[in-house]
Amino acid sequence: MKSAVQKTEPHGCASGTAMDPRDEIITYLPRLRAFGISLTGNFAAADDLVQDTIVKAWSNIDKFQPGTNMQAWLFTILRNTFYSDRRKHRREVPDPDGLHAASLFELPAHDGKLAFKDFHRAFLQLSAEHREVLILVGASGFSTEETAAMIGIAVGTVKSRTSRARKRLAELMGLEREQVTSLADIGTQAVMSRSGLSLV
Amino acid sequence: MQQVMAVDPKKNRITEQIDENLKLVYEGLLKEQVPDRFKQLLAQLKAKERGE
Secondary structure: OOOOOOOOOOOOOOOOOOOHHHHHHHHHHHHHHHHHHHOOHHHHHHHHHHHHHHHHHHHHHHHHOOOOOOOHHHHHHHHHHHHHHHHHOOOOOOOOOHHHHHHHHHHOOOOOOHHHHHHHHHHHHHOHHHHHHHHHHOOOOHHHHHHHHHHHHOOOHHHHHHHHHHHHHHHOOOOHHHHHHHOOOOHHHHHHHHHOOOOO | OOOOOOOOHHHHHHHHHHHHHHHHHHHHHHOOOOOHHHHHHHHHHHHHHHHO
């Protein structure tokens, strides 16, 4: 076995980090996979996406700007791959009933009032575009600006898409329509400053 | 009870619960075991490059 001592890459930049940024990819695998499953609603499809993302990231590392957010870069590759595959195959995703992941979402009791299973089912009924913004903004902690850059749309579009996605999700869960639509009328400024929501 | 501001707590609760559940979905997925094939793939890519 060769020495485990890390060698300086011959083509690594002399100044700054000598480390190959690709060594960091491994640390993002759980997040990439979680994002992939959220987008596809399907484990096998998500794993294929992650695999393609790894290969693309590896061979295109020269396009990664050191010092920028690698997670955002990897997520962008993954979602671009997802949408371009979908255009090619015209395949509709996902299949909530066939999703064997259902048991995966059996989590221990939590404080939320909404039944988690219902939530999960409703989530999978959303369009991939809606799931995408909800996961990026609502769950994985990206800012609307970062999300806009990753998706390649305007910040305002991210905001309106996120609020429509939340609204649709609430509808799918059978929450009172009045309650849901009135999300739009709450002191809008307060909501905007609090959660970045902007309703059109 | 006195209403604070013009914000309806019911509506806020829905948004909060949605976001809370989204985080639960995502965190649940993060805890999933990542298949070894990805680590192997990365190791292969690295080995291939060294061999070149």
